[in-house]
Amino acid sequence: MIKIYGIAGSRARRSLWAIEEVGVEYEHVQTSFMDDSKTAEYLSINPNGRVPALLDGDLALFESMAINLYLANKYGGDLYxxxxxxxxxxxxxxxxxxxxxxxxxxxxxxxxxxxxxxxxxxxxxxxxxxxxxxxxxxxxxxxxxxxxxxxxxxxxxxxxxxxxxxxxxxxxxxxxxxxxxxxxxxxxxxxxxxxxxxxx
Ligand SMILES: N[C@@H](CCC(=O)N[C@@H](CS)C(=O)NCC(=O)O)C(=O)O
The missing domain is CATH 1.20.1050.10 (Glutathione S-transferase Yfyf (Class Pi); Chain A, domain 2)
Structure with a gap:
């Protein structure tokens, strides 16, 4: 299942918005922009240590705009x-x-x-x-x-x-x-x- 990392009180909100808009099932992994985003496990997904990030199968993506364009393109129908x-x-x-x-x-x-x-x-x-x-x-x-x-x-x-x-x-x-x-x-x-x- 697609995972979105971040908390709504951060730039992750815009990627949560994008995935809510496209309506696919996903897991929201609450990840703060402080300690949570600096663990070895998280850095293997986003080496910048920032949120948001997305995992979709083998694809790990950082940068909110890239995540959103990807979600809209792949799953968003007329949103793209x-x-x-x-x-x-x-x-x-x-x-x-x-x-x-x-x-x-x-x-x-x-x-x-x-x-x-x-x-x-x-x-x-x-x-x-x-x-x-x-x-x-x-x-x-x-x-x-x-x-x-x-x-x-x-x-x-x-x-x-x-x-x-x-x-x-x-x-x-x-x-x-x-x-x-x-x-x-x-x-x-x-x-x-x-x-x-x-x-x-
Ligand atoms: N250009 C990035 C910026 C991401 C970003 O800076 N996120 C902040 C939270 S709003 C963060 O994770 N800061 C933690 C840090 O810089 O260590 C994006 O749009 O995804």
């Missing part, structure tokens, strides 16, 4: 784009999510919640908020023409980018001035499969 062009767009948006959005959101979360009090910096939070003003208008414009990134229906492109953006909720960051982003994120993050991951 039907044309090569849309497949390329889904890969583009997935890379974009973790390169253009995620670093700023993580900076915000670190300085609001995780760093020791003495190391937290309001300037770093402000800098992250300012930096997000470059990618968020790009996302907003892409969502002006269609309800979802690739057109009229929800696909893995939406799941991957909304999964990254969901860190903003955790960080208490309000992106509602980007009206299309707000509307789209509400539609994505109210899906039953995502909501279920909140209690995994």
């Amino acid at each position: 784009p039907r044309t090569k062009e849309d497949e390329a767009r889904a890969i583009q948006w997935s890379f974009w999510g973790i390169t253009e959005l995620e670093p700023h959101l993580i900076q915000m979360v670190m300085h609001k919640m995780f760093l020791p009090e003495a190391e937290r910096s309001p300037q770093a939070i402000e800098a992250a908020e300012q930096a997000l003003e470059r990618p968020l208008p790009v996302l907003d414009a892409a969502l002006a023409e269609h309800p979802y990134l690739l057109g009229d229906s929800f696909t893995i492109a939406d799941l991957n980018v909304a999964g990254v953006l969901s860190t903003a909720l955790f960080a208490g960051y309000d992106y509602s001035k980007h009206a299309n982003v707000q509307r789209w994120a509400e539609a994505c993050l109210s899906r039953e499969a995502f909501v279920r991951t909140g209690s995994l």
Whole structure:
């Protein structure tokens, strides 16, 4: 049976969302990003010592975006784009999510919640908020023409980018001035499969 390693309070949530969305049977191996992810057994699955990871038969995969694209492609039906062009767009948006959005959101979360009090910096939070003003208008414009990134229906492109953006909720960051982003994120993050991951 497929195994997903990680805890919902980590980047593993987006891979739990993907597997809940595709609806295949799986085992959720609760694996914290502290000690659990540094054992010899876990490092044989993900030598980076980070979560998430996936095991499917002989395949051990790390990187949340790769895991999600694999799950959608192999098991996801219409969640995976039907044309090569849309497949390329889904890969583009997935890379974009973790390169253009995620670093700023993580900076915000670190300085609001995780760093020791003495190391937290309001300037770093402000800098992250300012930096997000470059990618968020790009996302907003892409969502002006269609309800979802690739057109009229929800696909893995939406799941991957909304999964990254969901860190903003955790960080208490309000992106509602980007009206299309707000509307789209509400539609994505109210899906039953995502909501279920909140209690995994
Ligand atoms: N690019 C990786 C990042 C994974 C990652 O950094 N996960 C964090 C938890 S949110 C982790 O495992 N941190 C533990 C560590 O860095 O030792 C992915 O998207 O899967």
